[in-house]
Amino acid sequence: MKIAFYGSSLLSSYWNGAATYYRGLLRDLAARGYAITFYEPDAYDRQAHRDIDPPDWAAVRVYPATPEAMRAVAAEAASADVVVKASGVGVFDDELLAGVVAASRPEAIRIFWDVDAPATLAELAAAPDHPLHRAMPELDLVLTYGGGPPVIAAYEGFSAAACIPVYNALDPTTHHPVPAEPRFAGDLAFLGNRLPDREARVETFFLDAAARLPQRAFLIGGSGWADKAMPANVRHLGHVYTREHNAFNTTPLAVLNIARDSMAAVGYSPATRVFEAAGADACLITDAWTGLDLFLAEGTEVLVARDGRDVAEHLAALTPERARAVGAAARARITAEHSYAHRGAQVDAILRRVAEEKRSGGKRGRGAA
The missing domain is CATH 3.40.50.2000 (Glycogen Phosphorylase B;)
Incomplete structure (x- = not known):
């Protein structure tokens, strides 16, 4: 399956605490056969503070932080089997969410991946017209990198088809003991x-x-x-x-x-x-x-x-x-x-289950644990 992933940054951890999470998960999913394109805006001086070069396990599209460039990359969701809009991209978040949902094919799996669920849920509670409320009926899943039962209950209260935590984890190939400095x-x-x-x-x-x-x-x-x-x-x-x-x-x-x-x-x-x-x-x-x-x-x-x-x-x-x-x-x-191999296996199982449910006309996302 082809994944179009719209996030803050894969290449830089500068003012971007999700970088390690994205790298660990997507690297494992790539090893499982997924073809991944990661879209990140050129914003917040992150490209000047890259931690990694573009990896061989994902194509990285860095786009200018302009409305025109955002709309162009959002349109590319049409070619993906799995479309992920992460929270906290930091540039045109609301417009990007609407754009990728509109561009994605009906048979594609649409996911909102929340890397700061408490903040997002507070926004949803305060704003009945929040763009995520409008997008929720079109989403197959909300995945979060934390939150447990309180976050699951809150998202399902906002009519999410399903909310599943996919917790942070360890990639032992990148984080391991080294000599002291x-x-x-x-x-x-x-x-x-x-x-x-x-x-x-x-x-x-x-x-x-x-x-x-x-x-x-x-x-x-x-x-x-x-x-x-x-x-x-x-x-x-x-x-x-x-x-x-x-x-x-x-x-x-x-x-x-x-x-x-x-x-x-x-x-x-x-x-x-x-x-x-x-x-x-x-x-x-x-x-x-x-x-x-x-x-x-x-x-x-x-x-x-x-x-x-x-x-x-x-x-x-x-x-x-x-x-x-x-x-x-x-x-x-x-x-x-709690390695990213464990988390990758979890996400792989979720995606395969939801894809089968969509093919068979079942209820989207429910029970995908």
């Missing part, structure tokens, strides 16, 4: 862009912990933090390219995961960083959120904190031996249960 040496490292619904939690879980342990070394990577006031023992790294993530995760004593406000509230939303860290054998400390136990066991495969005091206490008590044991256990669990 002095640039990333420290006791606790956090990687994430500065966003309005994350900043307060970074203050609570990361900066508060740093203030409590002035003798320990803390690192923060990601865009937007340069003018943020921080304790003297915090070193700001700026944007960390995906090719550097393994060293970033392998080198420090521990790494910290902090969910955004909306993701923490909904739960069942492990970030790509969780799987990247586990793949690199990192000892992960995470804020608490519902559904974590589906992926990692507290105390043995991950350390869980409720606030900055908890983070500081975990770090103060952590020995290199304990850190290695937690990291190794996390890597074993994630590799065995």
